[in-house]
Amino acid sequence: xxxxxxxxxxxxxxxxxxxxxxxxxxxxxxxxxxxxxxxxxxxxxxxxxxxxxxxxxxxxxxxxxxxxxxxxxxxxxxxxxxxxxxxxxxxxxxxxxxxxxxxxxxxxxxxxxxxxxxxxxxxxxxxxxxxxxxxxxxxxxxxxxxxxxxxxxxxxxxxxxxxxxxxxxxxxxxxxxxxxxxxxxxxxxxxxxxxxxxxxxxxxxxxxxxxxxxxxxxxxxxxxxxxxxxxxxxxxxxxxxxxxxxxxxxxxxxxxxxxxxxxxxxxxxxxxxxxxxxxxxxxxxxxxxxxxxxxxxxxxxxxxxxxxxxxxxxxxxxxxxxxxxxxxxxxxxxxxxxxxxxxxxxxxxxxxxxxxxxxxxxxxxxxxxxxxxxxxxxxxxxxxxxxxxxxxxxxxxxxxxxxxxxxxxxxxxxxxxxxxxxxxxxxxxxxxxxxxxxxxxxxxxxxxxxxxxxxxxxxxxxxxxxxxxxxxxxxxxxxxxxxxxxxxxxxxxxxxxxxxxxxxxxxxxxxxxxxxxxxxxxxxxxxxxxxxxxxxxxxxxxxxxxxxxxxxxxx
Ligand code: HEM
Ligand code: HEM
Numbered sequence: 001x002x003x004x005x006x007x008x009x010x011x012x013x014x015x016x017x018x019x020x021x022x023x024x025x026x027x028x029x030x031x032x033x034x035x036x037x038x039x040x041x042x043x044x045x046x047x048x049x050x051x052x053x054x055x056x057x058x059x060x061x062x063x064x065x066x067x068x069x070x071x072x073x074x075x076x077x078x079x080x081x082x083x084x085x086x087x088x089x090x091x092x093x094x095x096x097x098x099x100x101x102x103x104x105x106x107x108x109x110x111x112x113x114x115x116x117x118x119x120x121x122x123x124x125x126x127x128x129x130x131x132x133x134x135x136x137x138x139x140x141x142x143x144x145x146x147x148x149x150x151x152x153x154x155x156x157x158x159x160x161x162x163x164x165x166x167x168x169x170x171x172x173x174x175x176x177x178x179x180x181x182x183x184x185x186x187x188x189x190x191x192x193x194x195x196x197x198x199x200x201x202x203x204x205x206x207x208x209x210x211x212x213x214x215x216x217x218x219x220x221x222x223x224x225x226x227x228x229x230x231x232x233x234x235x236x237x238x239x240x241x242x243x244x245x246x247x248x249x250x251x252x253x254x255x256x257x258x259x260x261x262x263x264x265x266x267x268x269x270x271x272x273x274x275x276x277x278x279x280x281x282x283x284x285x286x287x288x289x290x291x292x293x294x295x296x297x298x299x300x301x302x303x304x305x306x307x308x309x310x311x312x313x314x315x316x317x318x319x320x321x322x323x324x325x326x327x328x329x330x331x332x333x334x335x336x337x338x339x340x341x342x343x344x345x346x347x348x349x350x351x352x353x354x355x356x357x358x359x360x361x362x363x364x365x366x367x368x369x370x371x372x373x374x375x376x377x378x379x380x381x382x383x384x385x386x387x388x389x390x391x392x393x394x395x396x397x398x399x400x401x402x403x404x405x406x407x408x409x410x411x412x413x414x415x416x417x418x419x420x421x422x423x424x425x426x427x428x429x430x431x432x433x434x435x436x437x438x439x440x441x442x443x444x445x446x447x448x449x450x451x452x453x454x455x456x457x458x459x460x461x462x463x464x465x466x467x468x469x470x471x472x473x474x475x476x477x478x479x480x481x482x483x484x485x486x487x488x489x490x491x492x493x494x495x496x497x498x499x500x501x502x503x504x505x506x507x508x509x510x511x512x513x514x515x516x517x518x519x520x521x522x523x524x525x526x527x528x529x530x531x532x533x534x535x536x537x538x539x540x541x542x543x544x545x546x547x548x549x550x551x552x553x554x555x
Contacts (some may be wrong), residue, residue, distance in 0.1 A: 012217065012322060012340060019318045023485065038306040040236050041162065041297055043077035044360060053436035055445055065300060065368035080164055085100075086156050087166030089438035091173035091222070093521070095153030096431060099183055100517050102145025105188075107507040110136035114503045119497040128192040135213030136191045136203045143201070143278075144184055144212065147419065149177075150427040151286040151297045152219050155242045156295055157434050161537075162239050163230035168224035176218030183211035199267070201275040203255055209257040220246045237309040241289030244317065248281040252368050265332050272327035279418065280320035286427045288312075288355060291383045294433055297361055297374050299369055304361035319347045326397040330406060345397035352390040359383045374449045378429030386423030404479060409492060409499075410471025413464050421460060428513070429451070435520050444525040448516040452509045458504025462498055470495025486555040 033304040039047065048069035055062045063069070073081075077243060116122060123129040147519055160167045187204030190196065196203040204212070223246055227239075235243075242296055256274035296303050303309055325333060325341030363370060370376045395401055405411055432449065436442055470492045477488035517526070 003137075009164045012040060013472055016318075019314075022314055022318070035278050035306050036082075037234050037236070037327055038302040038309075038493070040234055042300070042302070043073045044074055045071055045375060046077070047071055047300055047302065047356070049073070050298060050369065050373070051300065051376045051429065052298045052373040053292035054432035054449065055372055062369060062372040065204065065372045066366060069300070071113070071300065073470060081161065083166055083439050084160035084164065085157075086168065087427050088160050088186070091167065091170045092153045092157040092434065093438050094174060094177050095156060095219070096327060096435070097113030097517075097521070098177060099146050099149035099153060099427075100514055102141050102149065102184075103510055104174060104514055106138055106141030107143060107510045109134050111500065111503055111507050113138050114496070114500045118493055122373060127194060133192055133194065136196065138327070139201070140184070140188055140203060142193060142419070143522055144187075145181075146174045146425055147283055147427070148216075149180075150431065151245075151283065151423075151442075154290050154434065154531060155223060155246070155286060155306055155481060156219075157519045158238060158290065159243065160224050162293065163226055163232055165231045166227055166233065167222055168225040168229050175219075176215045179211050179218065183208050187212070197257075199271045201278060202271060206257050206259045211252070213254055213257075216250055216253070218441060220250065236293075237306070237313060238289040238293045238304075240310070240313050241292065244313075245282050245285040245289070246287075248277070252277050252281065268328060268331060269325065269337070269442065272324040274323040274324070274326060277321060277369070279288045279551050280316070280323065283419065283423045284320070285316065287311075287382070288470030290426050290430045291359065291379055292353075292385075294379050295383070298373050298379075299362065299366055300368070304358050308354045308358050311375070312351040312358070315351035315354065319344045319351065323348065323397070329397070329399055329402045342397050342399070345394050348390060351385055352394075355383065356387040362514070373405045374443075374446075374453070375429045375433040377453055378432065382422050382425030382429060385425065389414065389418040404475035405471060406475075407478065408474040409467045409472040409495065410475060413467035413471055416460070416467075417464055420522045421464070425456070428456070431517075432457060435517070437538050439498060439520055439523060439525065441520055442525075443516060444519045445474045445538075448512050452513045454507030460504045463506065465497045465504075466498030466502060470498075 036171060048067070048071035050063050050066045052062055071108050112129070113131060116131045116134065120131075127133065139205065156167065156173065159269070187208040190205050190208065191203050195205055198204055223243070225244065252274050260272040273472045292303060292309060321342050322344045329338055329342070331338075357381070363376075370380050396405055396411075396414060473491045473495075475490050477483050477491050478485070481546075533539075
């Protein structure tokens, strides 16, 4: 048995042992966390009070939809929250602004790559405009530019709130962001110029990756400094998810990018160990951490089962790390390794259902509030699509299904169901909540939020349904030995065109979002009192708390 196989086997054994220890400790009451722990994100008498700074609260529709309440916040709780928000406003803004820029770059590359798949003679005079490079520019821009930066920005904003502690070490974020973005620009330019490390998700040259690691470490540091200075004893489930992601990702990225270490088949195994763990241990926990905060927060209703949320976290930690092999089903890897990843993929059903049940039961009966809350509209849809992507993924990992879908657009549809339907929508919703808090201004045009939502939701439906159908037909044609290979190409043509139409709507939605983001950043329009901070408390009270927060922050 070679070294890699041994390491993987040991990792598996450690995971299973960890799981057994975990189950044993649960049954012995070591994790007997009371449901009241889920109240930690609320003030003492806050449950029942809705909070969505993105909604039009002047006519209080959202609160009416969720039910009238006499819940409120004390002055101390409000100023603590304002202090936490203020401490993280600029670092979060830097991350979100840069994320938005990459979203636009990534979207432009996406639509070019998409059109090229059905109009192959379009834009062929320059090497950097060819499909292979455009596709990688799209992938790297949206993964390391948009998704990672949005994830870090949202995490930076959440951690002080969750720990009831102002952010410590904000300056590290600025340096980290500068290094990360200069490196990413160099990386994307290198891909455009044809220099890559030749592995999907790891295309950027390793020389650039060193700076990505450095920049990422600097941006993550304040989160740990804040954790060390925290004012709460209990760590809410979102802190587990986000904190773990911030430890897992640097390890993954660093190991995967060590040059000249992994070759041939080992290189492929490492490539997908990294690729799927970037999804499962970086984006997924950040997305879920955000959803576990915003869904109960907006509704003013604690999460349905707190223990279930913790169980979901631990199962994700135990099962997700070995699923990478399911990207290489049919490849020249040891059979046991692939089988292991398929088994783990099926076991993922446990944490996925934990999330599904918890979110469903928390939102259940409050669908009116979801309609009135822009934040929830995105996040609840995103959470539902998380469950859909994961169940689809577990089935896709079965050999009998994968033999049809592997080399097809079906996989690309699944990739977008996860990275777009789930992660990106959760980030959109989180940004709608966070921006009014950090710029202390309302979103100027509610219609732009609705336009954004419907364009991306409908666009994505067209994208996903078209590509899933086309991909499946492509796979069926490909495995049919009586048909020439070109049949499997030709059958996809209408579906590829439908992807460009759906993708075009999504990109239009992104442009509207970007314009709206710029408008709120410039504090465009007239300020509406009471600045939508807390709808029920009176204006002087909010103003006093704001003054206190500004002074404390200066001090
Ligand atoms: C239980 C959970 C999941 C399982 C078992 C799963 C399974 C799979 C499988 C088997 C593939 C490879 C298909 C192939 O190449 O033949 C795949 C690809 C992919 N999955 Fe998932 N998936 C899950 C959840 C997710 C989630 C939550 C996301 C996003 C956050 C995601 C994003 C992706 C992406 C981006 C790819 C394509 C990677 C590439 O080829 O570049 N998946 N998944
Ligand atoms: C902003 C959010 C987006 C994210 C996070 C994202 C993510 C991804 C990922 C992970 C892949 C690799 C999939 C795989 O290899 O299986 C990919 C490929 C691709 N994406 Fe996106 N994407 C986004 C938006 C879009 C949009 C709006 C379009 C519009 C048309 C699009 C078009 C494409 C195309 C054409 C490919 C290449 C597919 C291929 O190689 O066949 N993406 N994207």
